[in-house]
Amino acid sequence: MKKPFSAFYYVKENVGRSLLIGCMFFLTTMLLLAGNYIQSNYYYWDGICEYTESLTDIAGLPTDENYEDYKAVIEELEADPEIIVMLNSGFSASALSWKCTLGFTMGSHCARFNTAEDLQTAFRIFGYKGDFSKVHDGSVIISEPLARNLGFKLGDTLGPEEGLHGEFTLDALIDEDIFAVFFVETEEENLIRAHVLSETLSPKEVRERVTQVVGDRKVKINVPVRAEVEKNLGPINLIFYVALFLLSFVLAVSVNSVIAGHYAKRTYEFGIYRALGRTKGEIRRKCAAEIALTDAIATVIGIAAIELYTFLMNELYYIPHGQFLPYWSVLGIVGLVVANALVLIPVVLLRGRSMCRADVTEF
């Protein structure tokens, strides 16, 4: 039997009013969606970050006369039975730009391999799967999501119009969520870059070994891009947090005024409870429970609606266009929790205190 004094009883018997208040709380769940959209920027960069962390690249520096230091490092690394060294061209390469879920254009990462065999060895070590039988000198390989994002198909010729540094044929697609571009360009000279991998050592161990070999010689070791990505996307997070607090403040004021008006009409009800001997603690707990229950129901419905929206958008639009909206994100959850707390806490405190002062003798 639901007790008449309980919050469940109140919400059940006042569905209309509870819905109205619930609609206000529902708005706080939009922060989850906003956070998910912002996190979507990181989604495909995660693959690039992992790739640059798992692959150690070295390059000779122009200050190294005749690239003597570079050659010495290569020689030492090649002598290590656990290390694979893949030399490739020192000429610069360009990557493709793609459209993210939020609608703006982002750049990608690129890597060059001197031979198809080198590429297939590297992909085997990374665990990238695909049909590489047609890969040859002059091939470009991208991921399936990137191909969908840009509207490319296997066999397409991509060149300067697409932003590349030369003409290439799209000869393979990899089944990975990574927005990077891989070229196979065979060069005989100017092989002043090298990929350093291992079938037996972890990427961290390879990097440590390379760093040890390079020492203070004039050879550059690549830095994983995660820090750079986070630095560039950081301001967007900051804008999100500022928007979160502003929106929560506005919501707190509006929700409080709606709820204040609603509870003002129930002042006599709470005055009766006080006359019947209900303690101030019971009154405060009742107010808190009613508001919190309404908020909880609205939040659950809001989250369900957002997940359904995300599922439909992913299936119907984003995935077919090589994009993705995550179902949850740390940013979104923080936004949802903080917004709810900023709205809920003052409302609960103010209403509870106000209803404790209800006095039946003043009616």
Added chain:
Amino acid sequence: MFEVKNISMIYDMDTDEKMYALKGFDLTLPDKGLIGIIGPSGSGKSTLMYCLSTLKKPTEGTVCYNGTELTTITDSEREKIRRKEFGFVFQKHYLVPYMNALDNVLVAAADQSEETKKRAKEFLAGLGLGERELSKRPAKLSGGQCQRAAIARAMINNPKVVFADEPTASLDHENAFNVMRILKSYSADRLVLVVTHDRSILNEADRIIEIWDGEISRRETE
């Protein structure tokens, strides 16, 4: 049961125009019986009732209930006394609009057990509210039925004292008579205090206290 000494209630204390709702008088009330407190509007009768029932604290004087000094105990002790020993019937029934008649009675009950629910139903049946009326909200009940539900709410915990502030003011003659009959019946072994400006409903009262301008002008005993 009640020992009131030199009770005063002053409103707007900090202003030059202080208003004396009660002007310092003594009063003793018994353990049982129907006591009427009568007076014109603004005479202080409701204020007296509020002071006796702990809903208001007098500015001066003391109110003793069964040896307990109500003006010096804590809020939680006052709440406990109201919960266990006092019942209230107001001029307007003040039933909760979204609760049915039965739940309006149960919301005042000390516990929500099946036994209490059964007792509440029996009580309401005794007051003329059948099964059909129990599930109706106040908007679907007549004024007399609402007031009877309010009486049931006031009496569900078997309080030792029932305070009724103008309980018949919103009712027609027949319903007013029925309500007073119920209160008289309850006063056989409990104290029932009825505040009113209508002398005609106090025909069955054991005692009538007349208040005029914050002072007791007459005490009548049958």
